[in-house]
Amino acid sequence: MSVFPHSFLTSLGLALLLPAATFAQSAATPTPAPAPTVQQWTHLDPTKDKVMGISTQRTYDELLKNRTASPVIVAVIDAGIDTTHEDLKRVLWKNPKEIVGNGIDDDKNGYVDDIHGWNFLGGKDGRNVDVDLYEETRLVAKLKPLYEGKTRTAVPAAKRAEYDLYQKVKKDYAEKVDDEKQQLKDIDMTLGNLIPLAAQLKIMLNVEKVDTTAIKGIKTDEPRVKQLQKAMYEYLVATGAPDLDSAINQIKDAGTETKKHLEYSLNLDYKPRAIVGDDEDNTKDRSYGNADITGPDALHGTHVAGIIAADRDNNLGIQGVAGSSVRIMGVRAVPNGDEHDKDVANAIRYAVDNGASIINMSFGKYYSPHRDAVDAAIRYAEAKGVLLVHAAGNESKNIDAVVHYPAPTPLSGATYANFITIGASGSTNDELLTANFSNYGKKVDVFAPGVGIYSTMPGSKYGNESGTSMAAPTVAGVAAVLKSYFPQLTAAELKRIIMQSAAPVHTKVPQPGEKKAVDFTQLSSTGGVVNLYKAVQLATQQTQKGSSSGQ
Template identity: 75%
Template sequence: MSVFPRPFPALLGLALLPATSLFAQSVNTPTPAKVVQWTHLDPQKDNTMGISTQRTYDELLKNRIPTPVIVAVIDAGVDTTHEDLKRVLWKNPGEIVGNGIDDDKNGYVDDVHGWNFLGNRQGQNIDVDLYEETRLVARLKPLYEGKTRTSVPAARRAEYDLYQKVKKDFAIKVKEENEQYMELAPLAGQLEGINEQLKQALGVARIDTAVLRNPPGASTNPQLLQLTSQLYASLKSSGLPDLDAVVAQVKTGATETKKHLDYSLNLDFKPRAIIGDDEDDTRDHNYGNADITGPDALHGTHVAGIIAADRSNTIGIDGVAGPLVRIMGVRAVPNGDEHDKDVANAIRYAVDNGASIINMSFGKYYSPQRAAVDAAIRYAEAKGVLLVHAAGNESKNVDAVVHYPAPVPTTGTAYPHFLTIGASGSTNDAELTANFSNFGQRVDVFAPGVGIYSTMPGSTYGNESGTSMAAPTVAGMAAVLKSYFPQLTAADLKRIIMQSAAPVHTQVARPSDKKKVDFTTLSSTGGVVNLYRAVELATRQTAAKGGGASSAGGR
């Protein structure tokens, strides 16, 4: 599951510290009142590369009447009790809560807010799963290890070649995870010491960008000034709020990396036994349970908040979409790589239960049951549902390597209802492109994905970075368009979002090699999404067709 950036940008490029890679940072803090989110700001008015959300509502949508829209979040889980999400959750109108009966006869018992394909009927759930490379090596090694290509029947040589390739990628992953763990484990203590020493030296309780920009009492200490200056630049570009968050995230990164080594890369680990299904039978959908939160809902909760956190209350954050947009939770993404079978079933579940838009902030580089996923994507197309997919966080050119689910079928042109989203930063300068983001002509547009503040489990809030955050920004935009212009098709939504993303001719570092390039070369549109321009375009185009959205002023 390539959800959070990994490796994360080298945050502390300091002479006294080794270079390091960090996971996306997450800071869980209760927030009593609404905060300003840079994502919602306007490039012209605020000099920030947001999507102009607030300006759109204030100027273009204030007299228009919205219609209901359901957005499915296929993810690791959503906290259904969160103060900023509970009002905007989809409620299955045909299901009675907790009676143990499939009231609406859709094949899923008690699916009040969605469905969980990573659990069993006894309420047990998968948390950590294998990487796809691990699953493939475990399956193919007994068949092909030690054999030559010529000794394998011609009909099985393609599979033999796959094993040779995936075996190398598996070894690379093992090496990278080991190196990362050896780096992160001791780094946590080192950073913690630096953080505490700086607090004492500067006489502050928290080392954030404000303190680092003007460190109190440091003017007579050149060494301290140099350190704070370097820290300020790194912290500002990363989107992290303070050094406490850095320390916490390094500790979390070390723990997660160890978990991947012990489980996700363990050829003998068999987590799927919890579910008890035949994972090779992609036609089977009769498994799972109604627990859409699961054991670790951080990622999905953050994604859901970006899309549609309650805009009508006075606490927390504002999602992009509202007020009649509802979130359907579909749990299919473990800590590890998702199964193609689960992804295909999750897409079909969302489509069959009324979703107009599906957010998919996950991905991988092998898809052994791709045909099942492609069939589900085509099913969504036939039913008029837009799919929004994160481009991935490995700084790869996705024109050269496929990031699944793929935006293009094995034959033919790109799907007309499938958007692939790269991650951008808040400033229109060399750091406009998130240095972890995948890129290429198969990336349709970029959207805010660095230091994104959103909902966290337990009615808390925090920052995350990744194309996982950029995709729901666009899914939220699509929901706004669909809500206020309900006649728009999935293909219309994709076209309008892409056409309204004006090209940005800024020199940026190409994520793969840090070479300076024009930002327009990193995606098919060369632009960053903008809700204001998208609504303007939708208004013009629907009016031209004689199907303008309803307006309070016109009644």
């Protein structure tokens, strides 16, 4: 659930409607080549570095030096992980009881050759689902033959709730189609203007790359040019793109994905589940899938895995939040589209049964036809002491008013003690502290860095992504550090320490999706940004207090 910030694209696209000649006359001063920026700003410290990171490096240098860490397994339920990546291959979980490639379920856990995890989106013949339907599409395809053209009074009383569901989801499906079509138009318009403008700016400013420094260096008094300057600058910050060329490539990729969604994810006749060969409504079935945890598109999961635990000791690429005692288990259950409740429930159970202490869930949707199966799996994880870290979503919605699934609260009862929901924050303690796309509300427990996050990409590459998908693994990494150095902590205690150590930040920020300014503390239950340094301090205090009281 990484995000392409459509709201910023819209403002950029509108600003780009300026005549190029007007811009050329106003932008004048050549700008020197900028100094390199810190790529992994997430690890910096708000006090020492004046960047809203989580203080990773300071924590290792000051609090964890010469301390011994215990082994911890973090499961990544996602689209797939590149198991050959130079920065991940040493930190992958290896099933100790399974023999590689012998075609036998050696450990008798029900999954053959699950060396690094399991793939619930694969067929026994080795094929894999890539693009899947949105949940709205599945529901319309299922319910349309039953209720289209009928009045509510003509439907039996026992079926009226389902009839009402169809009326609601049909409307949401139509809006989704319109939104995707509009996004494609916006992308085409933006590219048509931005590509020649980027080329023109390189010549005018005498730079090879038009980055944020070059854009800020433009001198102009023309209001409309200032508008474009601001839009370009905010777009680069919002996407984490280092320069306009990179932004153009991101927009092109977004166009490709949008076309896929229109052609497949919103196609009522598309049936990708045939590849898996199961009954997707039989949530009791757990014996399906294959051992390929990479799948056809491992970008999202690879990026997420790197944020959590990319190798900190190999002098390559990046450093994850968690250190060498942490291992990543891959569980493939999230297609390009919406995940199936059955797969989510089974993925949680697989991770719990095979030793995960923490599960990262960077995915979500707004309909959950088999919510009961997912709720049962969450309760199972709770009983086994496993923490679930869930991304809040990228639609600028108040999730106190609109349920984002998997939900942090069951249909009846209090919020799960082992379930923590994460919003996305930016690098600066100003109006950009809240990611414009992030969902918010008191059901969001804490915010974490999720804008311009530099991490692992398939093929031993690296790059920036933005989304609550990036914020959640930042917190999963924090939880993994806490669990590895304080193994006695329960899932509920991990959640409580992460939340209590996130100090409230009273910065005025735009409410996501709106122009009105609100206090940052109003956007989550803690009002703060996760901080590893403070979390380790608090865990140290609480565990020392616990051990002294037990003497």
